[in-house]
Every structure is written in structure tokens, then in C-alpha cells.
Amino acid sequence: MMAEPSFKVRWIARRNAIFASSRFQYWAARIPFIRSVARTRATQMFDHLVGFSYSQVLRAAVESGLLDLLAKGPVSAGEVAQDIDLSEDAAMRLLKAARALDLAEEAQSDGWMLGQQGAVLQADPGTQAMIRHHRLLYSDLADPIDLLRRNRKEPTALSHYWSYAGALHGAAERGAETQEYSELMAASQRFVADEVIGAFRFPKQGSLLDVGGGHGEFIRRVGAAYPHIRLGLFDLPEVAEAARGPLAQSVGAERLTCHPGNFFENGIPQGYDIVSLIRILHDHDDEPAMALLRNIRASLSPGGRLLIAEPMAGIPGALAMGDAFFGLYLWAMGSGRPRSPDEVARMLRAAGFSRTRVVPTAQPVIASCIVAHA
Numbered sequence: 001m002m003a004e005p006s007f008k009v010r011w012i013a014r015r016n017a018i019f020a021s022s023r024f025q026y027w028a029a030r031i032p033f034i035r036s037v038a039r040t041r042a043t044q045m046f047d048h049l050v051g052f053s054y055s056q057v058l059r060a061a062v063e064s065g066l067l068d069l070l071a072k073g074p075v076s077a078g079e080v081a082q083d084i085d086l087s088e089d090a091a092m093r094l095l096k097a098a099r100a101l102d103l104a105e106e107a108q109s110d111g112w113m114l115g116q117q118g119a120v121l122q123a124d125p126g127t128q129a130m131i132r133h134h135r136l137l138y139s140d141l142a143d144p145i146d147l148l149r150r151n152r153k154e155p156t157a158l159s160h161y162w163s164y165a166g167a168l169h170g171a172a173e174r175g176a177e178t179q180e181y182s183e184l185m186a187a188s189q190r191f192v193a194d195e196v197i198g199a200f201r202f203p204k205q206g207s208l209l210d211v212g213g214g215h216g217e218f219i220r221r222v223g224a225a226y227p228h229i230r231l232g233l234f235d236l237p238e239v240a241e242a243a244r245g246p247l248a249q250s251v252g253a254e255r256l257t258c259h260p261g262n263f264f265e266n267g268i269p270q271g272y273d274i275v276s277l278i279r280i281l282h283d284h285d286d287e288p289a290m291a292l293l294r295n296i297r298a299s300l301s302p303g304g305r306l307l308i309a310e311p312m313a314g315i316p317g318a319l320a321m322g323d324a325f326f327g328l329y330l331w332a333m334g335s336g337r338p339r340s341p342d343e344v345a346r347m348l349r350a351a352g353f354s355r356t357r358v359v360p361t362a363q364p365v366i367a368s369c370i371v372a373h374a
């Protein structure tokens with residue numbers, strides 16, 4: 001027999017019945033004070049509903065070169081039309097859509113420039129690369145129920161792209177593809193690295209090993225901020241080998257060691273003060289994620305620390321980013337899930353770490369940070 005519904009259950013049922021009533025909605029939109037909440041809710045629902053159209057405006061602005069053109073503005077609608085090969089009518093439709101999203105601004109009569117959000121986006125090749133990349137996500141999400149019903153290990157556009165995840169279930173070969181995803185990750189690393197470096201103090205004379213460090217953009221940035229820190233990069237052989245030359249040139253060969261390897265099959269190199277996992281843990285389901293944490297724990301001496309930074313779930317003010325974006329993204333990728341800081345902390349303790357601490361970041365929508373002590 002079902003237990004008596006709790007007070008909370010009864011309260012939610014009552015609240016939902018009131019919110020669903022069209023009479024309540026009608027009056028709420030007209031009563032002073034309450035109407036601002038009603039308007040915000042309606043706009044929020046509308047934005048969720050049409051989010052895909054907004055994304056496609058971003059994509060058109062990036063892929064057509066409109067943002068770069070506006071950066072040289074003011075430009076007329078005619079010039080825009082000619083430059084991006086659209087009719088004047090279509091160019092004006094795109095400019096107005098871009099203006100509505102604050103990507104463009106009409107600074108003078110028929111003189112278009114970047115809007116405030118446009119200025120941020122145009123200056124950031126990493127976010128632009130993500131906008132281009134999301135065509136894969138949206139093709140996988142074309143039928144979301146079908147995606148959620150299918151065996152998660154069936155190949156998708158994203159699992160093919162992330163060949164290391166695809167390789168886990170035989171969907172893809174490695175090679176040229178690692179080059180492509182490494183470049184995307186390097187391009188979008190700027191904000192993540194800034195968040196981590198702004199939040200966490202690295203030991204000035206110590207050593208840092210970035211596990212799954214890709215082309216080394218993170219350690220390049222830490223290396224620039226801490227000129228005396230010794231740097232290590234661990235990644236799949238084809239990635240680590242491709243990173244070695246350019247990275248040595250950038251940070252100095254004498255303080256860099258590249259370790260080719262597979263963190264599920266090989267031990268993590270020992271002797272580092274800090275090991276970092278940047279945008280790695282969420283890629284993996286719980287069992288492999290625990291194996292990776294144990295592997296890192298085994299490599300650390302007393303006093304050693306593990307720094308985890310990635311977008312996390314359950315972050316106040318950024319809830320949708322965690323479970324509504326990364327939840328579906330990683331589902332489509334076929335591996336991993338976003339975790340809350342509490343979940344990550346529990347896993348760290350189960351892997352043998354003694355203490356964990358959340359390090360607050362300025363923009364949790366980009367990354368949250370947890371440090372664990374060996």
C-alpha cells in the first residue's frame with residue numbers, strides 16, 4: 001500500500017493545480033508585483049521552447065562571418081548582404097535576429113556594429129568553435145526520445161566525434177579524429193583555465209601533471225602564470241606525441257615531460273605534487289571514473305593533491321547547464337554524466353582521498369573546482 005503523501009507532496013500538487021489554471025495565469029499577469037513574476041515565467045518558457053532557433057541565429061552569425069564583419073563596422077545592410085552572399089532582404093532578417101540577441105546593434109541609420117554579447121562572442125574563438133560543433137549534438141537530438149530509448153552504446157554523431165569514447169564501445173578508430181577534438185578542446189580551454197587559475201593557488205616551485213591534458217593548453221596557461229612550476233602532460237599516445245613539440249617550444253623543454261599512455265590501462269606517473277583532471281571525469285560512467293580516481297590516488301605521495309575542474313550538476317544559478325545540457329550531451333556521446341560537487345566528493349573519498357574541498361570559481365557555468373588531498 002502507498003504511504004500517505006507527505007506535506008511536501010500535497011503542497012506541490014496543490015501549487016501545480018493552481019499554476020495550471022488558465023484563470024490564475026490570466027490574473028497573475030495583471031496583478032501588480034505578481035505580474036513581473038508571471039512575465040518572467042512566460043518568457044522563460046518561451047525561451048526554452050524556441051532555444052533551437054536562437055542557437056541557429058548564433059550559428060548563422062558565426063558561420064557566415066557576420067560577427068567578424070560587424071567587428072569592422074559600422075557596415076550597411078547592403079554591405080553585409082554582399083559580403084556574406086545573401087539577398088538584402090535575408091541579410092536584414094539575420095541582422096534583426098542578431099540584434100534581438102544582442103549580437104548586433106544599429107549604431108547609426110543603416111550602420112551596424114557588434115552588440116554587447118556579439119563583442120564577447122566575436123572575441124572568443126573557443127565559444128565559436130562550440131557553436132559550430134553543436135551541429136553534431138543537434139543531429140543526435142533530432143529525436144530525443146528515440147535517443148534516450150536506444151541502447152546508449154549505439155554509435156551517434158557525438159560518439160564518433162569523441163573517438164576515445166566511441167573506441168570504448170568499438171564505434172570509431174582513433175587517429176585524425178583525436179586531432180580534431182583536441183583542437184576543439186584547446187580552443188575552448190581559455191575560459192576554463194582562467195577559472196581554475198583564478199580560483200586555485202598552485203605551488204610556485206612544485207610540479208603539476210595534467211591527466212587527459214590534450215594538446216596542453218591548460219598546462220601552457222598554468223606554466224605562463226607560474227614560471228617555475230614543473231609540468232607534465234599525460235594523454236593517449238597519439239595526442240601526447242602531437243602535443244610534445246609545440247608545447248616544449250611554448251613552455252620550455254627543460255620543465256616539460258609528456259607521458260603517452262592510457263589512464264585505464266597504465267599507471268599514472270608518480271612524483272607530481274598536483275594532478276589535474278580538467279573536463280575529464282564527466283566523460284566517464286561511474287565504474288571507469290572510480291578506476292581513474294583510484295589510479296590517480298595510487299600515484300600520489302602524502303601531501304599530493306588532485307584538482308578536478310569541469311562543469312558540474314546541481315550548481316545554483318546554473319542548473320540547466322548541468323543536467324539539461326551536459327546531461328543530454330554526454331548521453332548522446334554514449335559515456336559519462338555531469339556530477340554534483342557532493343557526488344564527486346563522495347567518489348573521491350571512496351577512491352581513498354582523505355579530504356576534499358570545493359574551490360569557488362567566478363563563473364560556475366564554465367567550470368566548478370574540487371581539490372582532494374591524498
Ligand SMILES: CC(C)=CCC/C(C)=C/CC/C(C)=C/C=C/C(C)=C/C=C/C=C(C)/C=C/C=C(C)/C=C/C=C(C)/C=C/CC(C)(C)O
Nearest residue numbers: 120127130162188191279280282283329330333363365366
Ligand atoms: C562597467 C559597466 C558599465 C557595465 C558592466 C556590465 C557587464 C558586467 C558586462 C558584462 C561583460 C562581460 C564581462 C561579459 C562576459 C561574458 C562571458 C564571460 C561569457 C561567457 C560565456 C561562455 C559560454 C557561453 C560558454 C559555453 C560553453 C559551452 C557550451 C561548452 C560546451 C562544452 C562542451 C560541449 C564540452 C565537451 C567536452 C566533453 C566531451 C564533455 O568532455
Ligand SMILES: C[S@@+](CC[C@H](N)C(=O)[O-])C[C@H]1O[C@@H](n2cnc3c(N)ncnc32)[C@H](O)[C@@H]1O
Nearest residue numbers: 164185212213214235236239262263264278279
Ligand atoms: C574532453 S577532452 C579534455 C581535454 C583537456 N583536459 C581540456 O579540458 O581541454 C578529454 C581528453 O582525455 C583524453 N583521454 C581520453 N581517454 C583517455 C585515456 N583512456 N587515457 C588517456 N587520455 C585519455 C583525450 O585524448 C582528450 O585529450
